[in-house]
Amino acid sequence: MPSKTRRISEFELIARYFAPLAREAAGALDLKDDAAWIESRADAQWVVTSDVLVEGVHFLPDDPAELIARKSLRVNLSDLAAKGAAAKAYLLDLVLPATHDEPWIADFVRGLAKDQVEFGVSLIGGDTASTPGPLTIAVTALGQVPTGEMLVRSRAAADDDIYVSGTIGDAALGLVVLRGGLNRLGAAAQSYLVGRYRLPEPRTVLGPKLVGIANAAMDVSDGLVADLGHICATSGLGAVIEEDLVPISPAAATALREHPALITAVLTGGDDYEILFTAPGTMASTILKLAQTLNVPLARIGRMRPGAGVEVVKADGSGREIDTPGWQHF
Numbered sequence: 093m094p095s096k097t098r099r100i101s102e103f104e105l106i107a108r109y110f111a112p113l114a115r116e117a118a119g120a121l122d123l124k125d126d127a128a129w130i131e132s133r134a135d136a137q138w139v140v141t142s143d144v145l146v147e148g149v150h151f152l153p154d155d156p157a158e159l160i161a162r163k164s165l166r167v168n169l170s171d172l173a174a175k176g177a178a179a180k181a182y183l184l185d186l187v188l189p190a191t192h193d194e195p196w197i198a199d200f201v202r203g204l205a206k207d208q209v210e211f212g213v214s215l216i217g218g219d220t221a222s223t224p225g226p227l228t229i230a231v232t233a234l235g236q237v238p239t240g241e242m243l244v245r246s247r248a249a250a251d252d253d254i255y256v257s258g259t260i261g262d263a264a265l266g267l268v269v270l271r272g273g274l275n276r277l278g279a280a281a282q283s284y285l286v287g288r289y290r291l292p293e294p295r296t297v298l299g300p301k302l303v304g305i306a307n308a309a310m311d312v313s314d315g316l317v318a319d320l321g322h323i324c325a326t327s328g329l330g331a332v333i334e335e336d337l338v339p340i341s342p343a344a345a346t347a348l349r350e351h352p353a354l355i356t357a358v359l360t361g362g363d364d365y366e367i368l369f370t371a372p373g374t375m376a377s378t379i380l381k382l383a384q385t386l387n388v389p390l391a392r393i394g395r396m397r398p399g400a401g402v403e404v405v406k407a408d409g410s411g412r413e414i415d416t417p418g419w420q421h422f
């Protein structure tokens with residue numbers, strides 16, 4: 093589509109800023125063609141996912157361009173990782189308001205370039221358009237899994253152990269900080285939590301290693317309880333989480349000591365971008381070893397069971413009522 097209002101033409105924009113991001117991908121043809129080709133492999137399947145980020149909905153208008161770029165890519169890499177796929181390439185659709193001019197785009201591209209190196213992916217195409225509306229970014233990411241091995245939500249088994257990577261609730265508490273809360277928390281803890289909200293760390297190393305180990309998996313973006321609810325619903329099962337087993341960062345633990353009621357935000361808040369998965373009990377030692385080898389914390393937080401819905405129990409055996417669609421009180 094021809095550009096109408098940009099000072100820099102769409103053609104120049106692609107040649108100057110996007111083509112360098114596609115240099116490593118032979119099939120992207122330097123972004124000088126209508127489409128890109130990608131190499132297929134006999135023993136692998138492509139896994140494809142897409143996420144749209146809208147200014148004012150998924151990020152704030154004055155968030156740095158570099159951070160917006162990296163978040164747009166990373167939320168997709170997190171989806172691929174949760175499916176056991178190794179990320180390879182991505183497409184970028186940019187819908188730009190006139191306020192986002194060349195310096196903004198240069199910063200945005202710098203963010204993408206950093207993450208391409210960090211995660212080993214290449215831009216292979218996309219589209220660019222102008223809009224009178226808010227900045228809108230869509231990324232479509234492509235990854236590969238061994239044929240037939242993509243991890244799905246629906247194959248949890250009754251009695252499976254439930255695991256989660258990293259720590260839960262940091263991003264939700266980071267948002268509390270950004271809204272002016274938790275102001276008695278130390279500066280280092282505050283900035284740790286805000287950082288976890290601003291820039292997800294997709295579990296790209298862990299994900300592909302869960303193939304052959306996990307029965308069901310997904311990434312935690314809507315909140316631990318709601319997302320486990322999705323595994324329950326698609327697998328036709330229920331789940332029980334032990335609240336004390338849910339891994340909490342030191343910063344989040346400090347925040348919770350001050351404000352115990354924030355446990356609800358931790359368990360339901362979202363934006364964690366950790367991997368939630370279930371596995372049979374026979375995999376326990378393999379999972380322990382994997383955590384050590386990869387240096388990725390993996391915590392067992394509960395168990396699948398017949399029935400429906402997610403129950404959260406405390407050490408004293410009492411249930412915790414959590415107001416979220418994925419949760420049911422027993």
Ligand code: ADP
Binds near residue numbers: 216
């Ligand atoms: P069309 O007219 O078919 O929409 P374009 O001129 O938009 O083609 O695109 C030309 C080339 O530039 C294509 O290879 C396309 O994938 C690439 N491209 C356009 N916009 C972007 C973008 N935002 N990011 C990456 N590649 C892009």
Ligand code: MG
Binds near residue numbers: 093
């Ligand atoms: Mg186009």
